[in-house]
Amino acid sequence: MSDASRILNPTLRSKIMSADEAAALIGHGDNVGMSGFTGAGYPKVVPAALARRIDAAHAAGQEFRVGVWTGASTAPELDGALARANGVELRMPYQSDPACRARINAGEMEYLDIHLSHVAQFVWFGFFGPLNVAVVEVSGILEDGRLIPSSSIGNNKTWLDQADKIILEVNSWQSPKLEGMHDIYYGTQLPPHRQPIPLVHPNDRIGEAYLRVDPAKVVAVVETHHPDRNSAFTPPDDASRQIAGHIIEFLQSEVKRGRLPANLLPLQSGVGNIANAVMAGLLDSPFEHLTAYTEVLQDGMLELLKSGKMTTASATAFSLSPAALEELTANLDQFRERIVLRPQEISNHPELVRRLGIIAMNGMIEADIYGNVNSTHVMGSSIMNGIGGSGDFARNAYLSIFMTPSTAKDGKISCIVPMASHVDHTEHDVQVIVTEQGLADLRGLSPRQRAQVVIENCAHPDFRPALHDYFGRAMEGGGGRHTPHLLQEALSWHLRYQQTGSMR
Amino acid sequence: MSDASRILNPTLRSKIMSADEAAALIGHGDNVGMSGFTGAGYPKVVPAALARRIDAAHAAGQEFRVGVWTGASTAPELDGALARANGVELRMPYQSDPACRARINAGEMEYLDIHLSHVAQFVWFGFFGPLNVAVVEVSGILEDGRLIPSSSIGNNKTWLDQADKIILEVNSWQSPKLEGMHDIYYGTQLPPHRQPIPLVHPNDRIGEAYLRVDPAKVVAVVETHHPDRNSAFTPPDDASRQIAGHIIEFLQSEVKRGRLPANLLPLQSGVGNIANAVMAGLLDSPFEHLTAYTEVLQDGMLELLKSGKMTTASATAFSLSPAALEELTANLDQFRERIVLRPQEISNHPELVRRLGIIAMNGMIEADIYGNVNSTHVMGSSIMNGIGGSGDFARNAYLSIFMTPSTAKDGKISCIVPMASHVDHTEHDVQVIVTEQGLADLRGLSPRQRAQVVIENCAHPDFRPALHDYFGRAMEGGGGRHTPHLLQEALSWHLRYQQTGSMR
Numbered sequence A, B: 001m002s003d004a005s006r007i008l009n010p011t012l013r014s015k016i017m018s019a020d021e022a023a024a025l026i027g028h029g030d031n032v033g034m035s036g037f038t039g040a041g042y043p044k045v046v047p048a049a050l051a052r053r054i055d056a057a058h059a060a061g062q063e064f065r066v067g068v069w070t071g072a073s074t075a076p077e078l079d080g081a082l083a084r085a086n087g088v089e090l091r092m093p094y095q096s097d098p099a100c101r102a103r104i105n106a107g108e109m110e111y112l113d114i115h116l117s118h119v120a121q122f123v124w125f126g127f128f129g130p131l132n133v134a135v136v137e138v139s140g141i142l143e144d145g146r147l148i149p150s151s152s153i154g155n156n157k158t159w160l161d162q163a164d165k166i167i168l169e170v171n172s173w174q175s176p177k178l179e180g181m182h183d184i185y186y187g188t189q190l191p192p193h194r195q196p197i198p199l200v201h202p203n204d205r206i207g208e209a210y211l212r213v214d215p216a217k218v219v220a221v222v223e224t225h226h227p228d229r230n231s232a233f234t235p236p237d238d239a240s241r242q243i244a245g246h247i248i249e250f251l252q253s254e255v256k257r258g259r260l261p262a263n264l265l266p267l268q269s270g271v272g273n274i275a276n277a278v279m280a281g282l283l284d285s286p287f288e289h290l291t292a293y294t295e296v297l298q299d300g301m302l303e304l305l306k307s308g309k310m311t312t313a314s315a316t317a318f319s320l321s322p323a324a325l326e327e328l329t330a331n332l333d334q335f336r337e338r339i340v341l342r343p344q345e346i347s348n349h350p351e352l353v354r355r356l357g358i359i360a361m362n363g364m365i366e367a368d369i370y371g372n373v374n375s376t377h378v379m380g381s382s383i384m385n386g387i388g389g390s391g392d393f394a395r396n397a398y399l400s401i402f403m404t405p406s407t408a409k410d411g412k413i414s415c416i417v418p419m420a421s422h423v424d425h426t427e428h429d430v431q432v433i434v435t436e437q438g439l440a441d442l443r444g445l446s447p448r449q450r451a452q453v454v455i456e457n458c459a460h461p462d463f464r465p466a467l468h469d470y471f472g473r474a475m476e477g478g479g480g481r482h483t484p485h486l487l488q489e490a491l492s493w494h495l496r497y498q499q500t501g502s503m504r
Ligand SMILES: CC(C)(COP(=O)(O)OP(=O)(O)OC[C@H]1O[C@@H](n2cnc3c(N)ncnc32)[C@H](O)[C@@H]1OP(=O)(O)O)[C@@H](O)C(=O)NCCC(=O)NCCS
Pocket: A269, A270, A271, A272, A273, A274, A275, A295, A296, A362, A363, A364, A365, A366, A375, A376, A378, A379, A384, A385, A386, A387, A388, A389, A390, A405, A407, A408, A409, A413, A414, A415
C-alpha cells in the first residue's frame, strides 16, 4: 500500500505508523477535528481504529468518549463507526449518518448544529475550547512538508492550525492530479484585524495550493488507499424534474424582466437528489456561461462543466457518484483550471456570498404558509441532518430558493403546513418556495399575501382545502392578522401525524 | 421660516413650494420612499399634507393609497398620520407606530418586515417594482446642488437615486453643524460587479459628506423648521440595570479568558430603554477606548462618547432625548470627528458586521428554552415593530446577545417559553440570552443543554418549575430528544394567556 512518492518529507516519513498506533494517541475527553465534507476527504482508517479502542475501553468498564468536529457529513467509517461505539460526546457541525442521528435523537450524543461558515471562526475565537487532535486526510506531502489536500477542504486549515497534535492520513487512492486544484486562503485574522477578502469572481485564486502544517505537531502519518463514500444519485424522478422545471422557468423570466444577467449569477446548490436534478435541468436549458459558488460539487454540476454550459465552479468538496468520479479523474487536466476547492469559511463566507450575489437553492423538510422554513427537524423534535451551509447562503444570497416535494412519506405528510414545527430560515430570509406543484415568489408580499400563493402554488391539492380553511379561520380567530394563527391548531397537523401516522 | 442660507442652489431654490403643493405631486398607487430612521430625519410636513389629501379623496369616494418605504421607524407625523388616514397600502421595512401597528394587525395594511440591510439592494435589484416618489429631509442644499443630510441617512441615497420624482424637505431646525458628519458610500454595484467595501475600522470614512441628486428629478423643495421626534428615555429601572450588569460582567470575563480585547470589539446596541441602560452601565465600567458600529446612536452612547470612554461611533441615525440632543448640538464641533452617519446598507452590512467582529445586543419579545428568539410577534400573530437590523447584526456578529426582562405585563407573561410563538433569530444565531435573572451563555451547548441554562439562569423563578416540568416530560414524551417538544403543549402557554390573560 505504501506509495513512497506520496510522502516526500523525511521528517513526516519517519512518523509513518499503523492506524491503531495512531488511534492510541487519542484519549478520552479529547476534542478531535477530522477532515471530511459530504462524504469526501474524510479519514478512512483512524476513526475505525479509534472506535475499536473505544469499544475495548467500554468493554473494560472505562469511560472513553471524544468530541468530533468535522467539515460537514462524513461516512459510515467515521460517523457510523464512532456512533455505534457510543464514543461521541459531542458532534459538530453537520451529520447525515443514520447511526449518529439515532444517538442524537435518543439523547445519547450532544449535537451542535451550527452554520458551516461559523465553525472555523468560533474555534479560532476559543468559543469551543481546545482542539486536542486533528485527523486529516491528504493526498500527498511535499518535500518541504506542505500538504496536498484531497477531495475536500472543509475545516482542514483550521484543524491543522489549531490542534495540539496532528494525525495525517495519506490516501494514495486520491488522484495525484488533484494537486493544484485547491486554494487555501491564509489571509484571515481575528477582529479587530480583519481585512476585506479579495475575491470578486467565483474562480479567483486568492491563496495557496497547499495546506501548511507545523511538522513538530504531527504525531502520526498513516498510509491508506481507500475510496471516498461516493454514493450514486438516484436518477431524477418526476417531482425533481418538475421542481427543476419551475426553477428554470422562473430564472428565465427574471432574466427577461432584467433582474438577472443572461448568464445568471453564481449558483449555489444544496446536497441531494433534487439539487442534482436542478443541475441536470440546466443542462437542457438555454443558459450559457454559468458559474457556481457553492459548497459541494455534485454530478449534475460536473456535467454542466463538461458540456461547457458552466465555465467555472468553486466549492469546498466533491460529492460524486462512482461514474462521475471516474469522469473527473480521467479528465482532471481539463477540469483543474475550472474547479477551485476552498476552505469552508471561504466557500460559505457571508461577505463573499453577498458580494457575488449568489442564487441559493436548498432543500427543506417543510415550509409553513407564511414562508418560514424548517431544514433540520422532523415533527419539531428529531434532528434529520442539520442546517449545514443553507443559512450561510440563504441569508446573504441575491435570491434564496427552497425546494421540496409537496408531500413526504407516500403523501401522508404535507410539506406545506400551517406552522413550521422548527424554523431554520425565517420569513425574512426565504424568497422563493418550490414544489413539484409550482413556485411561490414571496418577494414583496406580506405574510397574509404569502399564505395565498404558498397554498395555491406549492401545496399538494389534497392538502390545499385544509390549509385554506386554517388560514381563513385564523383570519377570523380574533388574534392579530399580520401572521394569523390559531395557536391551538398551529401544530395539530404534526400532532396528528404522530398520533395516526398521517396528516390527512 | 425661510432660511436663504440653507438652499444655495438656484435651480432648486426655484422649486420651493408649500407642503400641500408638493403632496399634490403624489398620486394613488405610488410607491413613496421617505427618509426617517428611529424618529430622526423624517419629512415633517409633506406626509401630513399627503394624509389630508388622502382623507379628502376618501371622503369623495375615491381610492387613494400609497406604498410607504422608509429607513426604519418614523414618527406620528408620518406613520401615524398616514395610517390614521388609512392611506398606506404597503409599509416597509420597519415601523413602531401604534396607529400603523393597529392597521397591520387589523389586516388593513400590508407590511413587509425585512432586514434593514436588504432594503436598498432589493430596490436596486427591482424586486419591489418602481419607486415613484422620494420625500427626503435634508438640512441644506449646497450651491452645486449636493445635499447636506440631516439627523439620519437610512435609505436616502437609494431613494434619491431610484425615484422618478423627488421632493426635498429642507429643515432649518436641524443644526447646520451636522455638515461633515456624514459618510455616503457611492461604491456599491449590482452583482456581478461588486467589489470589497473598503471599511476596516468603525470610524473609517469611505465616501462623501453629501448626498448626490439629479436636480432634474427634483419636483419640489419644501422649507420646514420642525424638531425630530426626540422622545425621552425612561431612567433605567432595576431590571434594565440588572441586565446591563450581567452583560458587563460577562464581557469582563470574556476579556479575562482572552476571548475579547481589553477595549472589547465594536458595539451594536438595539433600540429602547434596555439597550440604553447597557450603555449607561458601561459608563461606570472599567472598559476604555470603546467603539460602536451600530444603527442608532442613543443617549447612553452619547454619554460614553462625551466621557471619553468611547472613542468613535458609527451609526445611520440619532435617536436622542431632547436633553441629549441639546448636549450634542452644543458640542457638535467636538463630536463631529467621532461620530459618522452612514447609509443603512453600510451601517448594517453583513460584510462589515462580520469583518469588524461586532458585539450585537438587541432586545427581544421572548426566547424559548432552546434559544430561538422572537423579536417581532405577540402571541404568534400580532406584529409589534419588526425585525429591524437585529438580524443583520445577530447573524454576522462576533457575539450575538439578546435581552429582555424575564416577564412582561406585570408578571403575567413569561418571556421564556417552551416554544417561541414566532422565530426571528434561530437557535443557530443566538449565543447569549440575558434577563434580570441572569445570563445564559449558549455557545457550545446542544439544545438539551441550552434548555437547562436558559431555564435556570434566565426564567423568572415563578415560571421555572413549569418550564422544567415541560422539558422533563418532553424528554420522556416519545418524540426525538434533540429538541424535545410536546406538540400539544408547546404553544399552550400563549394560548392560556389569550384565554385567561395570564400564562400562570
Ligand atoms: C432538508 C433535507 C433533509 C432534504 O433532503 P432530500 O434528500 O432533498 O429530501 P428527501 O425528500 O429525500 O427527504 C429526506 C428525508 O426526510 C423525510 N422528509 C421529507 N420531508 C419531510 C417532512 N415534511 N416531514 C417529515 N419527514 C420528511 C423524507 O421522507 C426522507 O426520509 P427517509 O430518509 O426516511 O426516507 C436536506 O436538504 C438537508 O439536510 N438540508 C439541510 C442542509 C442543507 O441545506 N445543506 C445544503 C446547504 S449547502
